[in-house]
Amino acid sequence: MVIEYFIISLVMIIVLIILAIVYDYNLKKLKQFVELEEKKYNKLIEKYPSNINICRHILKKLNNKDVKIEEDKNQKTCLYIAITNKIIIANIKESYTRVQTICHECLHSIQSKKILLLNFIYSNLYLLYFFITAILGILGKVPNKNVFFSLMILFSYIFYFIRSYLENDAMIKAEFLAKEYMEEIKILTKDEINEIVKSYRRLNNLGIKMTNYKLFLETIVKTILICIIFVFR
Numbered sequence: 001m002v003i004e005y006f007i008i009s010l011v012m013i014i015v016l017i018i019l020a021i022v023y024d025y026n027l028k029k030l031k032q033f034v035e036l037e038e039k040k041y042n043k044l045i046e047k048y049p050s051n052i053n054i055c056r057h058i059l060k061k062l063n064n065k066d067v068k069i070e071e072d073k074n075q076k077t078c079l080y081i082a083i084t085n086k087i088i089i090a091n092i093k094e095s096y097t098r099v100q101t102i103c104h105e106c107l108h109s110i111q112s113k114k115i116l117l118l119n120f121i122y123s124n125l126y127l128l129y130f131f132i133t134a135i136l137g138i139l140g141k142v143p144n145k146n147v148f149f150s151l152m153i154l155f156s157y158i159f160y161f162i163r164s165y166l167e168n169d170a171m172i173k174a175e176f177l178a179k180e181y182m183e184e185i186k187i188l189t190k191d192e193i194n195e196i197v198k199s200y201r202r203l204n205n206l207g208i209k210m211t212n213y214k215l216f217l218e219t220i221v222k223t224i225l226i227c228i229i230f231v232f233r
Helices: 001-023 027-045 051-061 098-107 113-139 143-183 190-232
Strands: 067-070 079-081 086-091
Touching: 001 098, 001 190, 027 190, 051 086, 051 098, 051 143, 079 098, 079 190, 086 098, 098 143, 098 190, 113 143, 113 190
Parallel strands: 067 086
Antiparallel strands: 079 086
């Protein structure tokens, strides 16, 4: 089975390379785009209320006022924690994307609780299975490598399926919710809002593809690592 696992790993690497090219996966390009847009729009976005106030307003708009809100300046990314029903806002005060980012997390809070809880539980079980399989593989204690490897592929697919649905749903809707919020608040002119929303759309065209690729990359890398362990053990 050594040759078979080697071939599988090679095919997966080739697939990742092809998808990276097709999806135009370029973090440097994304970073440069954001930096350029921030120079244009940061001053405008600074006129909006604090992140927590924005979050409260949007949650009220979504009829979901029970969500706890916490701002953590040491946090690198914003996130919604389903198990505690809490939105944690990262240090994004100086980012022109903060309105859309907060909308994104608020949208997570109204997604199906069953799917959100499934994602939380399954993600942890998936990681646990990966680590257990890797450790058993290193120790040479895997009773049936084919079964364990097949399950790894299946579990990876399920992880990607659940997570990509949640992220795509929130990312696609966030742009429109951000526009609605800015139009309701009436701090900027209609033309200024339209310019910012157009920028959000361009950002999302890059970001959605990269997010999906990154999720796929995470699952494939784990599978390749299991392959490598099985080859040498």
